[in-house]
Amino acid sequence: MSDANYVKITRPTPDWYDSKRADEVIVAYNTGGGSAQPADPFVAESVIPAATGSMRDFSYIAPDLPELTAENCVGCMDCVNNCPDTAILGKVATRGQLEQTLADFPAEQRQLLTDQFVETTKYFKAFEKKHEKDATAPEGGLFGIFIDPTKCKGCGECVEVCGDRNALKMIKKTPDNLPDYFGMWKLHNRLPASPEAYINPKVAVDLMLKPSHSHYVGGAGSCMGCGEASVIRQALAATAEKVGENYGIVAATGCNTVYGSTYPYNPFTVPWTNSLFENAPTDAMGVRAFWDETGHDDRVLWVLGGDGAMNDIGFQALSRMLASGMNIKVLVLDTQVYSNTGGQTSTASFVGQEAKMSSHGKRDLGKLERRKELGQICMMHPNTFVAQSVGPITSHFFKSVNLALEFDGPAVINVFTTCQPEHGVADDMAAAQAKLAVESRAFPIYIYNPAAGRTMREKLSLIGNPNIDRDWASRKRKDGTTETVTFIDWCKTEGRFRKHFDKSGKPTELLLRSQQERLENWWQLQDLAGIRNKDQEAAAEKG
Amino acid sequence: MKRLREKLIADLTRPRPLTDQVTRTLMDRCELRSDRIVPFLADGIHKVDEATIDTIFSPMYTPDWHDRARYVEDVERVSITPAVLSAIIDDLAGSGLTAEYLYEDDTAPMRLPEVVIDRWVRRLHLEVRLPDKIRQAVEATIPKDAQAEVKALTGQPAWRGDHREGILITFLTGFSRTGRFSVDKFEYLTGLVHTYRPHSVDHFRSQVDALIQSYHEESGEHFFDPHLKEVYGPDGAMSPVHDPYGDHRQRQLSLATELKDDLAEFATQAAG
Numbered sequence: 001m002s003d004a005n006y007v008k009i010t011r012p013t014p015d016w017y018d019s020k021r022a023d024e025v026i027v028a029y030n031t032g033g034g035s036a037q038p039a040d041p042f043v044a045e046s047v048i049p050a051a052t053g054s055m056r057d058f059s060y061i062a063p064d065l066p067e068l069t070a071e072n073c074v075g076c077m078d079c080v081n082n083c084p085d086t087a088i089l090g091k092v093a094t095r096g097q098l099e100q101t102l103a104d105f106p107a108e109q110r111q112l113l114t115d116q117f118v119e120t121t122k123y124f125k126a127f128e129k130k131h132e133k134d135a136t137a138p139e140g141g142l143f144g145i146f147i148d149p150t151k152c153k154g155c156g157e158c159v160e161v162c163g164d165r166n167a168l169k170m171i172k173k174t175p176d177n178l179p180d181y182f183g184m185w186k187l188h189n190r191l192p193a194s195p196e197a198y199i200n201p202k203v204a205v206d207l208m209l210k211p212s213h214s215h216y217v218g219g220a221g222s223c224m225g226c227g228e229a230s231v232i233r234q235a236l237a238a239t240a241e242k243v244g245e246n247y248g249i250v251a252a253t254g255c256n257t258v259y260g261s262t263y264p265y266n267p268f269t270v271p272w273t274n275s276l277f278e279n280a281p282t283d284a285m286g287v288r289a290f291w292d293e294t295g296h297d298d299r300v301l302w303v304l305g306g307d308g309a310m311n312d313i314g315f316q317a318l319s320r321m322l323a324s325g326m327n328i329k330v331l332v333l334d335t336q337v338y339s340n341t342g343g344q345t346s347t348a349s350f351v352g353q354e355a356k357m358s359s360h361g362k363r364d365l366g367k368l369e370r371r372k373e374l375g376q377i378c379m380m381h382p383n384t385f386v387a388q389s390v391g392p393i394t395s396h397f398f399k400s401v402n403l404a405l406e407f408d409g410p411a412v413i414n415v416f417t418t419c420q421p422e423h424g425v426a427d428d429m430a431a432a433q434a435k436l437a438v439e440s441r442a443f444p445i446y447i448y449n450p451a452a453g454r455t456m457r458e459k460l461s462l463i464g465n466p467n468i469d470r471d472w473a474s475r476k477r478k479d480g481t482t483e484t485v486t487f488i489d490w491c492k493t494e495g496r497f498r499k500h501f502d503k504s505g506k507p508t509e510l511l512l513r514s515q516q517e518r519l520e521n522w523w524q525l526q527d528l529a530g531i532r533n534k535d536q537e538a539a540a541e542k543g
Numbered sequence: 544m545k546r547l548r549e550k551l552i553a554d555l556t557r558p559r560p561l562t563d564q565v566t567r568t569l570m571d572r573c574e575l576r577s578d579r580i581v582p583f584l585a586d587g588i589h590k591v592d593e594a595t596i597d598t599i600f601s602p603m604y605t606p607d608w609h610d611r612a613r614y615v616e617d618v619e620r621v622s623i624t625p626a627v628l629s630a631i632i633d634d635l636a637g638s639g640l641t642a643e644y645l646y647e648d649d650t651a652p653m654r655l656p657e658v659v660i661d662r663w664v665r666r667l668h669l670e671v672r673l674p675d676k677i678r679q680a681v682e683a684t685i686p687k688d689a690q691a692e693v694k695a696l697t698g699q700p701a702w703r704g705d706h707r708e709g710i711l712i713t714f715l716t717g718f719s720r721t722g723r724f725s726v727d728k729f730e731y732l733t734g735l736v737h738t739y740r741p742h743s744v745d746h747f748r749s750q751v752d753a754l755i756q757s758y759h760e761e762s763g764e765h766f767f768d769p770h771l772k773e774v775y776g777p778d779g780a781m782s783p784v785h786d787p788y789g790d791h792r793q794r795q796l797s798l799a800t801e802l803k804d805d806l807a808e809f810a811t812q813a814a815g
Binding site for chain 1: 570603607645648789
């Protein structure tokens with residue numbers, strides 16, 4: 001097996017915290033003895049020791065594992081950022097560090113291990129050029145991508161986001177190749193952390209090169225390819241860059257709390273609490289008030305919750321929290337459905353969407369109400385920062401998080417997160433579907449920053465959406481012809497809208513109505529942002 | 544060398560659609576509005592650092608073995624040392640090459656940055672020459688119209704070393720004798736050899752057996768609740784609309800089974 005994976009927590013622990021007992025519990029659960037455990041202070045306090053998810057072993061689950069073709073890798077970190085399970089990590093090493101570490105490995109393994117590294121432009125050539133001019137500057141670093149076989153569930157998301165770079169492909173996991181993965185992971189763990197000199201603090205996607213920024217360590221029971229978990233990882237890495245470990249999380253009940261706190265596995269290294277489904281913002285107000293009164297006003301406080309918690313049952317609590325002006329940041333994991341309880345409609349669901357309690361049948365054709373736009377509602381609260389984003393458009397996402405953290409007051413970031421079982425998409429499609437949701441106007445991205453100006457158009461930016469001044473986006477097909485990307489085109493790719501298409505692919509009237517509703521939502525955003533719509537102007541000229 | 548140069552220039556500069564992945568990365572990493580892409584490629588891209596340019600354009604300029612196959616003839620005709628390769632890249636980078644990209648209803652010209660040229664040319668592995676015995680074996684056993692592709696695949700490092708070359712010869716001669724060759728299968732075989740690094744034909748046979756066994760072990764019942772199966776199962780309402788990777792896995796299993804059968808057939812023929 002690999003070297004010990006357990007992430008060491010350095011922060012002080014309470015007096016009653018029994019480290020020995022924590023180890024006993026994890027070992028018991030890892031070896032099938034969980035149900036025979038006696039009660040202990042952890043159970044009594046409803047506490048799960050931090051980062052115990054790092055000790056969970058999923059190597060019996062994944063049917064496939066990603067394989068790296070190092071020479072094609074550019075070090076873009078897309079695979080690392082979009083992995084929901086902290087199962088694929090990047091590492092920069094100097095040639096000296098690599099040689100020194102490899103010396104401890106059997107000779108027959110060394111070629112395989114060396115082959116995991118590549119001289120990229122980003123970490124090698126750019127640094128070599130500087131080193132040639134200034135001998136004191138660091139030499140080029142070697143870059144490698146490594147899979148943790150105990151965390152990878154085999155969703156293939158990393159391969160999908162790597163795309164035409166073809167640096168990753170999925171291969172079948174077998175008894176012959178699994179030991180190689182453990183060997184490579186051992187090398188990753190034995191190498192020192194990527195030297196700071198190679199990490200550009202201005203490049204947000206590189207934050208995950210820092211082990212100190214991995215505040216979500218994996219080992220969570222989320223579904224293969226879960227779109228939520230990768231977004232949480234990215235948000236926490238950005239927070240770590242701003243304030244280190246000086247923050248806490250209040251989570252609203254939902255998928256995120258189920259996979260995030262399945263005893264005894266805790267994927268978080270930072271303080272995290274869960275009260276109820278409907279009251280996370282209220283709970284957070286109490287924490288904020290206590291921290292502020294006890295001299296901890298520098299601490300960041302995150303609230304995590306799904307669209308059910310924030311749009312529906314907890315909406316009032318959220319609205320009250322925003323109105324309070326308290327410095328609390330909210331990350332909404334918008335799957336447009338109650339994923340945790342089996343796929344019921346939420347007010348974030350799209351018109352026509354097939355969901356439990358809005359089933360597609362003879363009388364009704366799925367959800368009939370319009371989608372509630374949480375972001376736009378939040379914008380109308382006083383002095384509130386709002387962003388709507390998706391994780392795989394990484395610069396936009398990290399910018400949203402950074403601005404939210406810098407904003408002196410409440411902030412809400414509503415993020416489209418793919419839920420494979422309830423959206424009816426394949427395990428490796430979280431990023432692809434989120435990006436298509438943006439391009440099809442199903443889920444436009446924007447940043448509303450009250451600090452950016454006085455007028456609405458100064459505060460609201462739609463940068464990041466394609467064809468910002470048109471009704472629909474367009475793109476080139478591989479054959480060179482142009483196609484328009486509509487909401488209907490996106491619906492065709494998701495099982496939740498399957499029943500709206502006949503055999504020839506013709507959509508129902510309801511779905512066309514849903515498309516019109518999405519277009520009107522886009523027009524509203526364009527109007528608020530002061531964007532002139534060329535298509536509408538042309539239509540008006542024609543009369 | 545002149546012909547090789549012209550071929551490289553034609554490949555690098557041929558008009559092509561700006562792919563979705565490149566467009567998205569360009570917009571994201573450069574915080575660019577889509578209606579500014581065309582002028583940005585003409586005037587702004589050279590202000591971007593090389594690493595970002597590499598990240599943005601690598602999906603369009605990472606050659607695969609199909610691309611390498613188109614250069615096999617050239618590589619056999621001229622000797623390209625690493626020094627010569629670097630000189631070719633320098634020459635092309637200094638030539639002011641301009642590529643044209645099709646984007647929406649427009650054409651976007653861009654002077655090719657050196658990092659893009661370097662990526663494409665270096666990864667074609669023009670410096671790799673097949674050992675004579677391998678080249679001759681390919682020419683003697685593989686149909687002429689597939690020889691360039693097989694040579695490109697056999698040029699990969701996975702096939703180097705006495706053990707692997709022995710395995711390669713076994714397959715080449717076996718395919719020739721049995722008529723069971725296909726390019727797809729040979730590509731898959733090359734991938735397996737890369738992953739498993741077998742040291743003999745028998746070793747490889749056992750690895751293929753274990754691979755097939757692994758596929759079969761996972762193909763059991765995944766649903767224990769009939770209602771869940773009805774909704775989320777293979778033909779359920781919430782089954783994925785599009786699952787190319789699932790189809791790909793089926794194809795992989797079929798190719799692995801074919802390779803196992805090939806080895807059995809080779810043995811039978813050799814015994815007969």
